[in-house]
Amino acid sequence: MIKLGCHVGMSGKEMMLGSVQDAIRVGANTFMLYTGAPQNTKRKELSELRIDEARALMRENNIEEFVVHAPYIINLANCVKPETYNIAVEFLGLELARTEAMGSATLVLHPGSHVGEGVTAGVDQIAKGINSVLTKDTKVHIALETMAGKGSEIGRSFEELAMIYDKVVYNDKLRVCFDTCHVSDAGYDIIHDFDGVMNHFDKLIGKEQIAVFHMNDSKNVPGAGKDRHENFGFGHIGFDALMYIMNHPDFMHVPKILESPFVKDPDNAKKSYEPYQYEIAMIREGVFNPNMLEDILKEANSF
Ligand code: FE
Ligand code: FE
Ligand code: ZN
Secondary structure (H helix, E strand, O other): OOOEEEEOOOOOOOOHHHHHHHHHHOOOOEEEEOOOOOOOOOOOOHHHOOHHHHHHHHHHOOOOOOEEEOOOOOOOOOOOOHHHHHHHHHHHHHHHHHHHHHOOOEEEEOOEEOOOOOHHHHHHHHHHHHHOOOOOOOOOEEEEEOOOOOOOEEOOOHHHHHHHHHHOOOHHHEEEEEEHHHHHHOOOOOOOOHHHHHHHHHHHOOHHHEEEEEOOEEOOOOOOOOOOEEOOOOOOOOHHHHHHHHOOHHHOOOOEEEOOOOEEOOOOOOOEEOOHHHHHHHHHHOOOOOOHHHHHHHHHHOO
């Protein structure tokens, strides 16, 4: 069975136990969480995360693995402000420890933005940051995410990710998070030629390095460099191209995570509804439902 899940929250009193409950509620058999708000570095103590209860619930429900995403504010590539870089390195070390304690093997990381200093300087800084947190005993993998290329983001090309691999000492601890929206936005034609794109990736990095997929559709055309996710099958990548990747025999064992936008209520700007239960059911079914977004709104408004 495909390992299919979505981004779930982790907050309140339930913490990680609530994350697992959310994953089960939407029919997922894997999931991804942030250890706190993605925009800041405030984090609870490990003892407050309810890890043991969460792990027990995972076992009961045959959820074998999940992934952790580092917060966006970690920008290792920042060569302009040393304090930003220093905070990023310190926080990354703590995130690795938390990821291991929670029982996940994969920490997804945006490589960072060079904010004007150029790709080479940015890559050097990223590798320096990663080299200062990884040791030969680190158990967790850092999965560098493929980026859309907005602003000065590094990781918009496979070559840029390969440059980071080249400069990291313990690069056996590196992996890749392949985000379909980002890769398409960066200009790779995964719609018509996923295998061609993957051949190119395989030559530069190795396809076995992909530890997680972010299975996102895109609001924009290939090469737009924008990074705006769309609901599964409703964007420019489309259902068939996404399902081809979903069912690709080379990646059956790799967790596939949805990071879809919530569906906005047209009658109430303050309300939006989580699509994951519907998207996961549709993907498991294998048939596109062009009325899915309407169905979500109808069901939400029937209460
Ligand atoms: Fe991400
Ligand atoms: Fe992503
Ligand atoms: Zn994105």
